Amino acid sequence: MFKMLDGNTSAVEAMKLARVKVIAAYPITPQSTISEKLSEIVANGEMDAKYIRVESEHTAMSACIGAALTGSRAGTATSSNGLALMNEMIVAASGIRAPIVMPVVNRAIATPWSLWCEHMDTMSQRDLGWMQFFTQNCQDVLDYTIAAYKIAENKDIMTPAMVCLDGFFLSHSMQKIDVPAQEKVDEFLPEYELTNSYLNPEDPMFVSNVVGMNDYTEVKYQQKYAMDNAFGVIENVFDEFEKQFGRKLNIIEEYKTEDADVVLVCMGSMTGTVKYVVDIMREQGKKVGMIKIVVFRPFPYKYIYEVLKDKKVIGVFDRNSCLGGQYPPVCTEVIAAMKGADADIRDYVGGLGGRDVNPANIEKIFNELLDIYNGSSDKHTNWIDLKENPMDSREVFKYV
Amino acid sequence: MYEIIKDSKGTLNHGISACAGCGMELLARCVFDVLGQDIIIVIPPGCAALLTGMGTESGIKAAGMMCNLENTASTCSGIRASLDAQGNDHTTVVGFAGDGGTLDIGLQSLSGMIERGDKVLYICYDNEAYMNTGIQSSSATPFLASTTTQPAGKPTVKKDLIGIAMAHEIPYAATASLHNIADLKKKIQKAKDTDGPSLLHVLIPCPTGWRSDPADTITLARAAVNTGVWVLYEYEDGEVTVNYKPKELKPIEEYISLQGRFKKVTDEEKKEMQKIVKKSYERKIAKLEK
Ligand SMILES: Cc1ncc(C[n+]2csc(CCOP(=O)(O)OP(=O)(O)O)c2C)c(N)n1
Numbered sequence: 001m002f003k004m005l006d007g008n009t010s011a012v013e014a015m016k017l018a019r020v021k022v023i024a025a026y027p028i029t030p031q032s033t034i035s036e037k038l039s040e041i042v043a044n045g046e047m048d049a050k051y052i053r054v055e056s057e058h059t060a061m062s063a064c065i066g067a068a069l070t071g072s073r074a075g076t077a078t079s080s081n082g083l084a085l086m087n088e089m090i091v092a093a094s095g096i097r098a099p100i101v102m103p104v105v106n107r108a109i110a111t112p113w114s115l116w117c118e119h120m121d122t123m124s125q126r127d128l129g130w131m132q133f134f135t136q137n138c139q140d141v142l143d144y145t146i147a148a149y150k151i152a153e154n155k156d157i158m159t160p161a162m163v164c165l166d167g168f169f170l171s172h173s174m175q176k177i178d179v180p181a182q183e184k185v186d187e188f189l190p191e192y193e194l195t196n197s198y199l200n201p202e203d204p205m206f207v208s209n210v211v212g213m214n215d216y217t218e219v220k221y222q223q224k225y226a227m228d229n230a231f232g233v234i235e236n237v238f239d240e241f242e243k244q245f246g247r248k249l250n251i252i253e254e255y256k257t258e259d260a261d262v263v264l265v266c267m268g269s270m271t272g273t274v275k276y277v278v279d280i281m282r283e284q285g286k287k288v289g290m291i292k293i294v295v296f297r298p299f300p301y302k303y304i305y306e307v308l309k310d311k312k313v314i315g316v317f318d319r320n321s322c323l324g325g326q327y328p329p330v331c332t333e334v335i336a337a338m339k340g341a342d343a344d345i346r347d348y349v350g351g352l353g354g355r356d357v358n359p360a361n362i363e364k365i366f367n368e369l370l371d372i373y374n375g376s377s378d379k380h381t382n383w384i385d386l387k388e389n390p391m392d393s394r395e396v397f398k399y400v
Numbered sequence: 401m402y403e404i405i406k407d408s409k410g411t412l413n414h415g416i417s418a419c420a421g422c423g424m425e426l427l428a429r430c431v432f433d434v435l436g437q438d439i440i441i442v443i444p445p446g447c448a449a450l451l452t453g454m455g456t457e458s459g460i461k462a463a464g465m466m467c468n469l470e471n472t473a474s475t476c477s478g479i480r481a482s483l484d485a486q487g488n489d490h491t492t493v494v495g496f497a498g499d500g501g502t503l504d505i506g507l508q509s510l511s512g513m514i515e516r517g518d519k520v521l522y523i524c525y526d527n528e529a530y531m532n533t534g535i536q537s538s539s540a541t542p543f544l545a546s547t548t549t550q551p552a553g554k555p556t557v558k559k560d561l562i563g564i565a566m567a568h569e570i571p572y573a574a575t576a577s578l579h580n581i582a583d584l585k586k587k588i589q590k591a592k593d594t595d596g597p598s599l600l601h602v603l604i605p606c607p608t609g610w611r612s613d614p615a616d617t618i619t620l621a622r623a624a625v626n627t628g629v630w631v632l633y634e635y636e637d638g639e640v641t642v643n644y645k646p647k648e649l650k651p652i653e654e655y656i657s658l659q660g661r662f663k664k665v666t667d668e669e670k671k672e673m674q675k676i677v678k679k680s681y682e683r684k685i686a687k688l689e690k
Pocket residue numbers: 445446447448468469470497498499500501502527528529530531532533538
């Protein structure tokens with residue numbers, strides 16, 4: 001059935017269709033309507049679940065972990081400072097192998113305070129044992145969330161997942177969404193079941209106690225093993241998803257890369273804009289292409305290498321500042337993926353704190369990459385949408 | 401190898417690595433005795449984590465998990481909601497946390513749990529400092545007790561946990577002491593039977609942190625009550641019952657002289673301490689019996 005939904009409501013629909021049994025959520029812009037809507041549909045009986053009105057995101061994740069280990073599919077959602085506050089429990093959830101699926105509405109973390117989109121919140125959590133899926137549109141939000149449950153809860157994976165949607169660009173934009181019928185989702189997604197560690201008085205075990213130096217490394221390796229082997233499961237689940245719902249899901253999506261001279265790698269809602277610019281520049285005879293990364297954790301380095309192995313010039317767009325690092329995270333990963341290939345890889349940062357990643361900037365990036373490809377220039381504009389005099393910004397006026 | 405699993409009598413195995421004379425271990429045994437095994441127990445880092453064992457071996461023959469320092473109550477809330485969602489109304493969800501994990505870093509989470517009315521039994525074993533990390537002060541450390549972060553003695557008095565819970569109108573809350581096991585067990589049972597959140601605050605003599613003789617644990621528990629340092633009372637459906645009032649308060653000396661943590665207290669300070677204890681006791685009784 002088609003419905004007009006924004007990204008947040010698409011996430012709610014997915015959680016409802018997945019029959020989440022325990023919800024613990026705390027409001028934060030731009031996630032707030034997810035916590036509101038979930039409480040509403042639990043209260044009016046549309047969704048059969050317990051809703052815990054928690055007093056913080058730390059508690060939200062703590063409660064989800066407790067619920068998940070006690071045998072209920074558990075759900076929450078957050079953004080920005082909420083995710084930062086959860087940090088300790090993010091590590092706890094993955095280490096304890098609680099397969100929680102959490103929509104994260106991407107927003108900058110204060111300070112400076114910003115309510116708007118960037119990827120710093122989820123990027124700061126990227127190595128903590130959660131899978132991360134980045135979505136381009138509201139249909140993606142619904143589809144990847146449903147698929148994420150099946151991947152996260154797979155016996156060989158048992159790893160939590162974040163489904164990332166760009167604040168406001170997706171969370172608050174209405175789109176026409178194909179919402180599957182409950183029976184179709186029930187056929188696709190098996191009941192939540194724990195077979196390894198769980199809290200059950202009839203079959204007692206003590207979970208998550210101290211692990212000595214003798215075992216700790218191996219326990220962590222088990223998590224790495226699950227991550228490393230997730231792609232097989234992800235591919236299967238995506239295939240099953242397509243059979244069941246008729247929509248193709250991707251680990252990475254290529255857009256006109258095959259004969260492209262230069263390719264831009266990016267993630268999230270901006271990929272729609274990039275496709276649009278690619279089409280326009282193609283009409284001008286410029287051979288440009290794009291890769292959209294959907295699965296960022298585990299990082300699909302083999303898939304990326306396969307597409308980019310013969311490319312000479314590659315740009316990577318990070319919606320995250322990465323202070324003090326040589327390259328921002330997506331770029332770092334792409335460079336590592338392309339080890340051994342003969343590619344000139346350029347890092348671009350932009351779209352911070354909600355600044356729109358507009359077609360003009362994307363076109364500028366492609367033209368710079370083409371100039372590098374042609375040998376007519378070697379320069380690229382690292383922070384692509386920086387104003388001319390950045391050091392003058394935020395002058396403080398006293399007593400005005 | 402010694403087969404601990406078979407030879408232990410209760411839910412908690414023998415040979416647990418708590419210090420000799422540890423009051424927390426005694427409390428834990430009482431808790432398991434009363435609650436039985438239809439429980440899910442949540443324990444944060446701190447000395448009680450010793451009970452959970454290490455790696456593949458656990459000291460507790462019941463379902464449970466180690467949570468983080470500040471989220472015992474939140475984790476319990478999630479477990480409770482999960483059991484409720486499955487229609488399980490018989491399993492007791494119990495949090496067992498120290499004073500640091502409760503009164504300091506975990507206070508927000510506990511406040512949330514009580515305010516929401518989640519049916520969880522929360523027990524705070526109060527040894528009056530962060531013992532497991534090396535005897536640092538907590539907000540439950542008493543006036544003038546010396547700790548590794550306040551070696552000259554804590555200049556402020558102890559935070560009032562049950563007072564905070566009462567301000568939430570919690571259905572059941574009580575203090576208890578290890579010298580009166582019958583009273584303690586009765587309160588554990590009452591807390592378990594409460595249809596909503598319940599809280600027990602138990603003073604736990606700790607030979608290592610209090611620098612006392614392991615043989616004095618029960619003596620100290622009794623002395624705390626007889627000197628007025630620790631008041632035994634219950635708060636039930638909005639009504640307070642003071643369980644025990646010494647006919648006459650014993651001098652504070654009988655309590656502090658047995659503890660190395662008060663060794664540096666001068667005679668002058670002792671007088672001040674005696675005054676504060678007496679005043680605070682009288683004020684508390686007056687408030688509770690109002
Ligand atoms: C977030 C966080 N900060 C600090 C610690 C270190 N830590 C572990 S136990 C503990 C003290 C616990 O004190 P209390 O709750 O009174 O228990 P006790 O050790 O006295 O039994 C601290 C500070 C931690 N585990 N987590």
